Amino acid sequence: MTIPADRIAAIEARRDELQALMATGDLPSDRFVAVSKEYAELEPVAEAAGLVRRLRAEAVSLEHMTHDGDDELRRMAEEELHENKAALEAAERALALALLPRDAADARPAMLEIRAGTGGDEAALFAGDLFRMYQRYADDRGWRVELISASASEAGGYKEVVASVTGAGVFARLKFESGVHRVQRVPVTESGGRIHTSAATVAVLPEAEDVDVQIDEARDLRIDVYRSSGPGGQSVNTTDSAVRITHLPTGLVVIQQDEKSQHKNKAKALKVLRTRLYEAERERLASERAGTRKSMVGSGDRSERIRTYNFPQGRVTDHRIGLTLHRLPEILEGQLDELIGALIAADEADRLAALDEAA
Secondary structure, three states: OOOOHHHHHHHHHHHHHHHHHHOOOOHHHHHHHHHHHHHHHHHHHHHHHHHHHHHHHHHHEEEEHOOOOOOHHHHHHHHHHHHHHHHHHHHEEEEEEHOOOOOOOOOOEEEEEEEEEHHHHHHHHHHHHHHHHHHHHHHOOOOOEEEEEEEOOOOOOOOEEEEEEEOOOOOHHHHHHHHEEEEOOOOOOOOOOOOOEEEEEEEEEEOOOOOOOOHHHHHHEEEEEEEEOOOHHHHHHOOOEEEEEEEOOOOOOEEEOOOOOHHHHHHHHHHHHHHHOOOOOHHHHHHHHHOOOOOOOOOOOOOOOOEEEEOOOOOOEEOEEEEEOHHHHHHHOOOOOHHHHHHHHHHHHHHHHHHHOOO
């Protein structure tokens, strides 16, 4: 995709304008914050635009030199023109990527939800493996994982686990993990050595801020409190600390009972509720804009089998992009960058292709 010269000039002019505004020192604090934010977002785009402009000008100059001067000069110009062409193609692509519309939720923290699917106890164990994989990936990136709720399986692992993940660029990197993850391995309880196939569902939702979802607690919510259920002994709650919140306009229900404090359970339940309402609104708006469209990379269609973890062959296959890596142990230890990087690249390629078709 070739970016017109006048658009490149407009990008650089706006960057210079913002830079001059910040240098005046006369802006009110709120205006300065807004200008600084726009400048920070535009600066890398303007740098990419400037590189394209310079390489284009250099190409024109070199092209003239290939037709003028002595043989030695023409030969040198042709060599440099060849190098310039490769650099310009890379710079044009980088600029096109920088200009792609960004998902407004990319910079947000995310709610990670993992649920055991088909496969009984083995599916619950696999759900636990996935949760630990994401925990380790988060640790490597300096993110923070806060457990919101968990329903443990008697055999180990989780029937369901929900966690909040906060840090730089969390949703941007985790959003492609939504979908059905399948595992093929011999369960520890299998005496005959047969390979079983089980599944777990992963959902990654951008966390909502208070301004995103307007909730009138008095009119929109029914809040019920009751005694938490759980194992016997000292861990049984003797107070009504469990919270069930029903969002009356949508019928959405959130239950939280992991904390001993009713106040903490209510706060966590409201956090989950806001996130799910925000995601529902995102999906509604996306559907209105794009209509019904086939599932593609990053669509988050949870009914789609997106990835298989095959233990006998030590491989992980992402079915959306046809990528197979024979590094299953490392991936389960949280080394997900190669997989996630490939998914991001595929998504960018799809969006660039769509822009080319529309142009």
